[in-house]
Amino acid sequence: MAIKSTGLLTKGIRSEFMNRYKATAALYTALATRIKSNSDSESYRWLGSVPQMREFGNGRLAKGLRSESYDVRNLKYEATLEVDRDEVSDDQTGQIRVRINELAMKAKTHPDFLMAQLLMNGATQGFNAYDGKPFFSELHESGNSGVQVNIIESAMAGDVPTSAEMKVAIQDAIAQLLGFKDDQGDPMSTDAGGIVVVVPPQHLFPAREALTATMLNNTSNVLVGVAPEPVVFPYLTDPAEFFVLKTNGAIRPFVFQDREPLEFNALDDDDSEEGFKREKYLYGVRARYRMTYAYWQFAVKVALGN
Secondary structure (H helix, E strand, O other): OOOOOOOOHOOOOOOOHHHHHOOOOHHHHHEEEHHHHHHHHEEEOOOOOOOOOOOOOOOOOOOOOOOOEEEEOOOEEEEEEEEEHHHOOOOOOOHHHHHHHHHHHHHHHHHHHHHHHHHHHOOOOEOOOOOOOOHHHHHEEEOOOOOEEEEEEEEEEOOOOOHHHHHHHHHHHHHHHHHOOOOOOOEEOOOOOOOEEEEOOHHHHHHHHHHHHHHEEEEEOOOOOOOOEEEEEOOOOOOEEEEEEOOOOOHHHHHHHHEEEEEEEOOOOOOHHHHHHHHHHEEEEEEEEEEEEEOHEEEEEEEEEO
C-alpha cells in the first residue's frame, strides 16, 4: 500500500476521527431508548401496556399483548469524503484533518437530525405512532384510554414568546402530559420527573428564564425545579412550536434502533481503482440504525400562535 508519508496515515486518521466522535455531544442519547437490533427489522408489540396489579383471588389472570403492532425496518446511512491526491502531496493534511473532524461531528449528531425530523413532522399523516395515528394527534385512543390529545395551542403576543408566555405554555403541556392514560385506563405517568423541554434556538432564552427564574412578573415561578434547562435542538426550524417530553419511563418517547455501529474506513491507496484512475482518496463512515417513535404519551407538541 503506497500511502503518502505526510502524516495522513489511515491509522492516525481513524484515531483522530474516533476521538472527535467520542468527544462530540449528542442529544438523542437522553431522549431516546436504545434498542439493540439483531435483524433487518424489529416488531414492537409491547408498546401497549401491562396490566395493573390485582388481588390474587382464585389465581392468576394472564393478559396478552394488545393487537397494535409497530414494525420498524433498519436503514443504512453513509457519508464519504473525497480527497484529491494532489492535496495530500501538497501536504494539506491540516485542512483534511479539519474535514475528518467535521465528518465525525456530523456522524455523531445524525440521530439528533433524525429525531428533529420526527418532531417537526410528527403531526403529519405517515409519521405515525404505534396506534396508527400521527405521533402528535387529537385522536389517540387505545383500549380503555378514551380519546387523548398530545397537541396543544398557546397564544402569544408577538413572533417570539416572552418568558411569561413560555411559562404558561410549558405548564399547560406538562399538565396535559401527566394526564395521559394507557390502554387499561391507568395513568401512564406516576410521577412528575423526567420532564424535558425541547426548543428551537430562537426560544432558548425565554424558555431558560421560564424554567429557572425564581420570579416572573413579580410572581413566584412554580416551574423552578420541575425541569432542567431547556434542550436546544438546532435542527428544529419552526419557531412556532416546541416540545415537552417525559424521559424517565422504562421506554422514552423515541427509540434508537441500533443494528450495526458506526464504521470508519479509508481508501487511500494509489493502487486502488479510485487512486489509480482518478487520483482520489476516499474516507467514509457507514452504519445501520433507525430513529423511530415509541410512546406518544410521553410527548406533547406546543403550537405557538398569535
